[in-house]
Amino acid sequence: KNQVEQSPQSLIILEGKNCTLQCNYTVSPFSNLRWYKQDTGRGPVSLTIMTFSENTKSNGRYTATLDADTKQSSLHITASQLSDSASYICVVSAGASKIIFGSGTRLSIRP
Amino acid sequence: EAGVTQSPTHLIKTRGQQVTLRCSPISGHTSVYWYQQALGLGLQFLLWYDEGEERNRGNFPPRFSGRQFPNYSSELNVNALELEDSALYLCASSLGQGLTYEQYFGPGTRLTVT
Numbered sequence: 001k002n003q004v005e006q007s008p009q010s011l012i013i014l015e016g017k018n019c020t021l022q023c024n025y026t027v028s029p030f031s032n033l034r035w036y037k038q039d040t041g042r043g044p045v046s047l048t049i050m051t052f053s054e055n056t057k058s059n060g061r062y063t064a065t066l067d068a069d070t071k072q073s074s075l076h077i078t079a080s081q082l083s084d085s086a087s088y089i090c091v092v093s094a095g096a097s098k099i100i101f102g103s104g105t106r107l108s109i110r111p
Numbered sequence: 112e113a114g115v116t117q118s119p120t121h122l123i124k125t126r127g128q129q130v131t132l133r134c135s136p137i138s139g140h141t142s143v144y145w146y147q148q149a150l151g152l153g154l155q156f157l158l159w160y161d162e163g164e165e166r167n168r169g170n171f172p173p174r175f176s177g178r179q180f181p182n183y184s185s186e187l188n189v190n191a192l193e194l195e196d197s198a199l200y201l202c203a204s205s206l207g208q209g210l211t212y213e214q215y216f217g218p219g220t221r222l223t224v225t
């Protein structure tokens with residue numbers, strides 16, 4: 001069964017600290033993996049997209065990693081800011097026509 | 112360049128009624144996707160249209176339907192509304208067919224069924 005599991009479900013950290021969000025998937029055949037940021041009540045915005053052959057991809061303070069062997073991905077946020085408070089969603093595409101969303105990690109940054 | 116637009120922003124309907132949600136993709140994008148996001152839950156894939164045809168459908172009952180017009184805009188129709196249909200409905204568009212293309216999301220339509 002195609003599944004995407006994210007952890008933790010929610011996370012609270014202090015402004016300026018780093019954090020890492022996890023995504024484990026059992027999806028076949030794997031096409032690509034995306035991380036999205038979704039502010040409350042708004043549509044998701046893409047942070048990174050990674051294919052099978054990519055191990056690391058950065059977008060500013062966001063760095064995503066992918067281990068295709070263990071089927072794990074992580075999103076590392078450096079020097080967090082209040083505007084990073086959002087839900088972070090891991091999305092895996094299987095083949096050409098199936099897309100599976102994780103349930104997201106809700107991140108809160110405290111001043 | 113304008114992003115994906117959706118209308119209306121908010122909608123309140125009564126159980127049993129029907130509703131139509133609208134989406135205009137980014138200019139040049141041919142694929143449109145619909146998702147449901149119930150409060151506190153993850154996105155659930157509803158429908159995918161490309162070049163006017165339904166390409167894939169999520170695990171939703173037939174009372175969820177839609178179409179894509181020649182200008183690539185799309186409608187999502189929900190018949191016989193139920194309380195659990197209350198959710199944020201998101202539309203996304205992509206430049207090409209297939210999930211290797213980046214999806215750009217609209218702001219969503221918040222549907223409340225009472």
